[in-house]
Amino acid sequence: MSGSTPLNTAQERLIALALAVFLFTIYTLTFTGLLRSVDELALFAMTESLAQQGRYSLELIRFAAYHNPVGPLEPGYPALAAPLYWMARHLPLISNLHAVLLLNPLLTALTASTLYLFSQRFNVSRLSRVGLALAFGLGSMAWPYTRSFLREPAAGLAWLLMFWAWHEFDSRPNYLAFLKIVLFAGLAVLMKYSSVVALPVLAILVGWRLWRNQQVRPAALAGMGLIVLAITVLGASMLFAERGLSGVELIQDLLSNPLTPESWLAWYGLLASPAKSIFLFSPVLCLSLLGARAFWRAQPTLSFGILALTATLLIALRTAQWWGGVTWGPRFLLPLLPLLILPVAAVFERQRWAWGILVLSFIFQAFVSTSNWSSIYGDLLTRYPNYDITVGLDWARWAESPVVLLLSRWGRDNWDIFWLYTGDAGEVKLDVWAGLGLGLAVLISSGVLALLVLNWIAPKRWLAIGLSTLAAITAAFTLWRAWVNFQDYPRMQTQQARSLTAAIAASPARRVINLAADLYVYPWLGLLKGPVQAAWLSPFDTGPFTNLVPPQTPFTVVIDHTHLWGHSPAAFMRWLNTETYRFSGGWRAGYELLSAVSGPNPAAQQPGRAAWQTGPALNAFAVASHISAGNVLKLDLEFTCQATACAPHTSLFTNLLRADGLVIPGNDAALQQGQLAEWPGGQTILDRRGIWIPADTPAGDYVLIIGFVQDGQYIPTHSPASDYAELISITISAP
Template identity: 25%
Template sequence: MSESQKTPLPSPPQIGEGADLGARRSGSSPTLGEAGRGLWSHRILGMLLLAGLLYSVYTFTNAGRFHIIDEVSLYGVTESVARRGTVDTNAIAWTQWVNSPGEVLGAFGPDGDVFSKKGPGPAFAALRAYGVTWAGRALGLKWGLLQGVLLWNGFLTALTAVLLWLTVLRLGYRDRTGMIMGLLFGLGTIAWPYANHLFGEPLSAFSLLLCFYGIVSFHHKEHKEHKEIRKSPFVWVAGLGAGLAIATVTAYAVLVGILGLLLAYYAVQAVWTTSPPSPLIRLQHTTFCLLPFAFCLLICFSLLGWYNAARFGDFLSTGYHFDSGEGFTTPILQGLWGLLGSPYRGVFWHTPLFLASLFALIPFTRRHRAEGITIIALSAALIGLYSAWWMWWGGFAWGPRFLVPLGPFWVLPLAAVLERDWEIERLRDFGRQTISQSPNLPISLGILAFLSGLIQLAAVTVNYVNYEIQLRDIFPTDWADPLKFGPPAQGIGDFAASPVIGQFRLMAQDFLANTDLAWLRADGTILWGVVLTGVVVVGFLIGLIVRWFGNENRATPIPNPQSPIPLILALAAPLIFVGVWLNGASTDPIYGAADVGYRAILSEIERDAGADDAIVTIAPFHYQIPMNWYDGKLPIFGYATDSMDHAEAVNVLSRAVDEHEGIWFVTAGLPPADPANSVERWLADHAYKATDGWYDDFRLVRYGTAAGDRIGYFDLDHVLTDDANRVEITGFDVPYTIQARQVLAVDLHFRLTEPATHDLRWFVQMLGPDGIPVAMLDTGPLDGYTTFSTLPAGEELTEKAGLALSADLPPGDYRLIAGLYNPGVEGSPRLRSERWGEDAITLRVFTISKTPSK
C-alpha cells in the first residue's frame, strides 16, 4: 500500500469547492464561493504567467529555421494536409535518394508518392499553428508559414509545464511547488532546445504526461459510489493522452501499456471501496471504468490503420525500412551507455538536474508508491527500447533526443525535495489546505538547476549542428555512408569532445557565424525591435511571477483576484511578442526577399496558375522558400536533377502530366536544357513548354499538358523548305476548344526528307482577330535538348509546343500558325511551303466566346 493510500491526500480544490488562499492568509472568513474564486484566480494567473514566460523565452531563442531533415518531413505532412487535404511529402521527394537507406525520412507508396514514416500526431497537431499563421497572412501580416509552425512546439512545451503543475497539485503539493516544477522543466531540461524544433518528442512528452495526469486525477478524485467511477472524465483524459502518444510514435504502445496497468490498479482499488462485495459486479464495474480508455486506444489504432492504408495500401505498414537496417539491432548495453553516460548523448551531461531526480525519486516513491514505480517502469521501458534502436543517438540532435518524453516525469519527483517536511490537512468547512514545509531549497538542487539551464541556453544560442559536423572531422567518418562508423565521442575519455563543451567552443570560434537566434544574423545584423520587445516582455513576465510568489505568503493577495488586468496582460504580452518576432524573422535572407527570385516566381504562380495546375521543382537547397511563402494550394513535386533515374519519380510525374492541366517548373542555378537535368529532359518529351524566364538565379518554365479531348489532323502534306533544308509537316494535334488563361498544347508531327544542314528553330503563334500575335513560342527541337542537324531523316518525329494564353483575351476568332526559320542565315528567314509559298502553316482557327474568371 502506498503512503498516499495510508494517509489519503486531498485532491487539489476544484472550482467552487476549494481552499481560499486569502482566508488562510488574513484570517477572515469568506464564503465558500469567494474562497474558490480567490484560489483559482491566483492559480490561473500563475499558470498563464508560467506558460507566457516559457513561450516568450522559447520564441526569443528560436532560430526560425529548420535544423534537421526530420523537421522538414514532419512539416511536409502538415503543409500537405493544410493545403490540399493529402498526406504526401512529394514536395521533398528528393530526400528519398541520399547516402544511406537508413537516413531516408519517407517511404514510397504504391504509386510512387512519398510519405513520411513519422507518426501523424505531431504533423496534425501543428495544423493549429499553420492555420493561425495563415490567418495572419490573410490579414496582411508578413508572417512566414513555416516560421509560424516552428513556434508550435514552444507553445506545446509551455502547456506541458502547466500540465506538470496540475499533476503536482493532484499529488497534494502546493501551487508554489507547481510553478517551480514548471520552470525547472521548461528552462532546466532538454525540453527547452526541443521546444524550438519541429520534432515529435515535445508532443510525446505532453501526451504521456496527459495520460499520467488523467490516471492520477482519477485516483485522487473522491468517488462516493461506483456510478461516479464509471462516469469519471479523467479516464477519457488518460485515454486521449494515450492515443496521442501512440499516434506520435507507435512504439509508445509499450509505455501506454504501463500506464494502463496503473489505471487498472487504481480502478480495481476504487471499485472495491464503492461496489457491492460480489466479485462479478466488481469485475463489471472495473470493466466499465476502463472502457473509455480502451475506446480511445481503439480509435487511435483504427485511425493509424487508415493512415497507413492511405499511404502504403497496408494497414500495418509504417514506412520504416526494417529491411534496410532500421530496427532494434544495437547491443543494448552499448545504447544504454550512450544514452545515460556517454559524452556524446549522455542524459546527465546534457541535463545535470536529472541527477537530483535520481535522489528525489526515493522519497517521492515512498510517498507515492504506485506513481513512483510507474515512473521507474516508464523510464526503464523507454531507455531500454531506444538503447536497442539502430540509431539510438537520434542522428544530428541535441542530447538524448529520444528521452525528451521522460523530462516531465523526471522533474516530478523533485516536488518531494521542495516539500520535504510536509503535512496536509483538509479543513472541510472551507476546503482549506495548510502545508508546513522545509523553507530552504537544497543548495545542490539550485546548483544543478543553474548548470542545466546554462547548458540549455548554450544549446539554443549557437547551432549545435555545426559542432556535429566538426565531430565527424574529429572522429572517423565516411561521408558516402555517414552511419558506417556510428556515433562519435562515445568514450568517457572523449568528454572534451562532448557537444556540451562543443557549444562553448562554437562561441569561441566565431559566435556570429554559429549563432542560432533569429534576431541575430551571421553578418552582425541585429533585429533590435525583436530584441527590445523580447527583453521587455520576458522581464515583465518575470516581474509578475516574482509578485505571484510573494502573493503566496502575503495577507492581502496581490494582484486583486477580482481584477482581470493581470490575466489580460499575462495573455497579451507573449502574443504581442510572437507577432513582433514573426514579423522580424520573416526578413531572414534564407527565405528570400519579397518579389525577388524564387518569391517572385511564387507570386506569379499564385496570380496566374489554374486550379488544376501543379508545381515541379529542382531546387533541393531552397525548399524552405515555398514552405514559408507559398499561399496557393497546388501540389508541389520536389526532385533533384537525377530523379528520373528512379521509377517512382517517373510514375508520379507521368500521373501529374495526365491529371493536371499545367505544370510550373522551377529550377535553381541550372541552365536551360541542362544534360544533367533529367526532369526537364523528361518534360520535354511529355509536356508542352510555353514560357521560359529567369528570376535572378531561379528559372520558371510553364508547361501545358495534353489533358482533355484533342483533335488530330494528319496527311497534311505540307513541305517547308529553303535552299538547303526540307521538312515535311505530316500532321498535328490540338485541343477541340481553347479558353483564356490556359496553355494551348500543340503536337507537330514532321519528317525530314533529307538530313538538315542547319539548326532550324520552330515558331508557333496564336494570332488575334487583328492578326497580331497574342501568344508565341520560339524553340529548338525537344526544347533545345537536340538540334535539327542531328535529327534522323525519314523518321516520323513529334515536336511539342505550348502557347500561354493571356487571361484577358477578348472574344473573337484566333488563328494558330506554325513554321520554321533558319537562324544560321542572315535575317533568319522562314522556310516556305512548297505548295502555297507561305512562310507559315495555319493549323486551326479557334473561337473564344468569353473570358473566364479565375
C-alpha cells in the same frame, strides 16, 4: 511535502497561463526559424500536404529517397501544425515555415504550465511548483527543442496528460477519467508510434486500481489486458514495419534477452555517455535523483508508473537507432522529461541551494538555445562518421562532447537566433528592434507572473485576456521580424528566394516542382503563398512523374542548377519535354523556371498540310477550336523530316494572331524542347507545347500560326512562301 494549495483555483489557473506566456516569450526570443534535419522537412511536407490537399503526402521530400531516406511518419503532429500553416499561407509578410515552427514553443510552454497544475496534487508549495515548471521549461533540453519541428515535444505533453488522467482515475475511479486516459494515450500514439510502450504500463496501473477496489472481476481484467497487449503488438508491428522488419523478427525481439551487450551499450549511451547522456544535456535532472526518495514515499504508484515507462522505453530503444540521428542530446527520451522531472518539486520544497542549480541549468540551456548546435555535429561527423556510437561513448574523449564543444565555441561565429546571427561573409546580422520588442514581452510577462505568484494582484478576467493578447502579439511580431530577417544561404540569398516566389505567384502555376540536391535550400519554399503546392525531386529520380501533377493543372519547374552538383535530371527532363505541354521558360535570380501542363489533349487530330524549305513538314496537329481565357491551349504537332536530315534544334514558334495584329505568344523553343538530338530524313516526331491564355485576354477569334526561326531569320514555307503557316481559327471566350 507541505504547503498544499486548493486544486484549480482561479489564481492557480491564471498563474499557469502566465507561466505559459512567459515561457512562450522566452522561446520566441531564441526563435531561429530554420530546420536542421530531413525529419523536420518531412513533417513540414506532411503538414503542407494536409493543409493544401487534405491528405498526407511526402512529395515535398521525394528527393530524400536518393540522398537521405525518410520512413513513414505519424499523422498527429502535422495535424496540429496544419492550422498554423493554413493561416500563414493566406497572410503576407509571413513565412509558412516560420509559422509552423511556433508549434513547439507553444506546446512546450503548455507542457510547463500543465506540470504546474498537475503538481498541485502532490501537496507542494506554489513556489516549488513554479520552480518545477521552470526547471522543465528553461532548465532542461526541452528549451533547445522549441527551436525544432520534431514531434517529441508533442508526445511529451500527451504523456504528461495521460498520467494526469490516470492520477485522477487512481484517486477516484470513474468513466470520465478512464476516457481521458484512452484519449490521451491515443493522441500520444498518433504523435509518436513508440508511445505504444506506455500502453501496458497504463494497463497495469489501471488494472491494479480496479483489482484493489474489487470493482472488476478477474476475467474482465484479463480480457482488458489481452486487448491492450494486442494493441501494443499492433503498434510495435507498425514500428518494425517502418524499419523494414517482419512480424517474425518482432516476436523474436519481444522474446529475446534484453540484457545483451547491444542493450547495455544503448542504455549507457542514453544515460551516461558524453555524446547523449540525458543528465549531461539536462543537468537539472540530477535534482530528480535527489528528490526521488521523497517523491516515491509521497506518490508510490505514480513513481512505479514512471519507472516502468522509462524501463519499457529503454528496452524498446535497444533495437532502434537509439542515438536519434543528428540531434541535440537523447532526442528519443525527450517525451519522458515532463515525468522524469516531477521529483524536482520535492527538492525545491526542502533545499534552497537547488534554486542555484536551476539558475545554472538555465544559463547552460540559454547558451544552447542561442547557438547553432548542428554545426558542432557537422564537424564531429566529418571527423568521426559514427561519432555517437564510437568516440562519443568514451569519457577519455570528453573534450569532444557536443556539450563541451558548444560551450567553448559560443560566440559570434555560432549565434543562431533570427534577430542575431552571423552572415555568409562573417558579418553580424542584428535586428535591434526585434530583440528589444521581444525582450519587452519577456519583461512584461515575467513581471505579471511574479505579481501573481506573490499574490500582489488578484485574478481578473482582463488579466487573462491581456496575457493571451500579449502572446498573440508576440507571435505575430516574431513572424513578421523573422520574415524581414529571412536568413541567407550560400547561393540562395534572400532576394533570390523572394524573386523566385514572386515569379511563381505571377504565373498560372498551381504546382511547383523543385529540382535540387541540397536540403538546405528549403527556406524559399516557405515563402510560397496561395494554393500552390510543392514537390521536390532529385536529379537521380527516374520516375514515374505523372502522379506529381494532376491533369490539366499548370505547374512550374524550378531547376537549381547550382545544387544539382553537375548531375543532369535526364529522366525528368525527358518526361517534361516529351510528355507535357510546356508554355513558358526563362531564368529568374539564377534559377531556371519552366512552366507546363500535363494530361491528355482532348482535341481531335487534323491534317497539317504545311512544309518548310529546310525539310520539316507538318503531317497532323491537334488543338481545341475553343478555349476560355485563363487556361493553357494544348498543341500536338506531328512533323516529318522530308530532307536528308533536318536541324533538330531549329526554334519553333507557335502564336495566336488576331485580325487587328494582337499576338498571344506561345513557347518559342526547339522541337521537343531540345530533347531531340538528331533528326534524320523520314523520321516522324511528335512535339507537344502549350500557349498560356492570360485571364485578361480579349475575347474573339484568333488564328494559330506556327513557323521556324534559324539564326534570327524566318524559314519560309513551301507554296506559297511565307514566314509562317496558318493552321486553324480558335475562339477565345471570357474566363
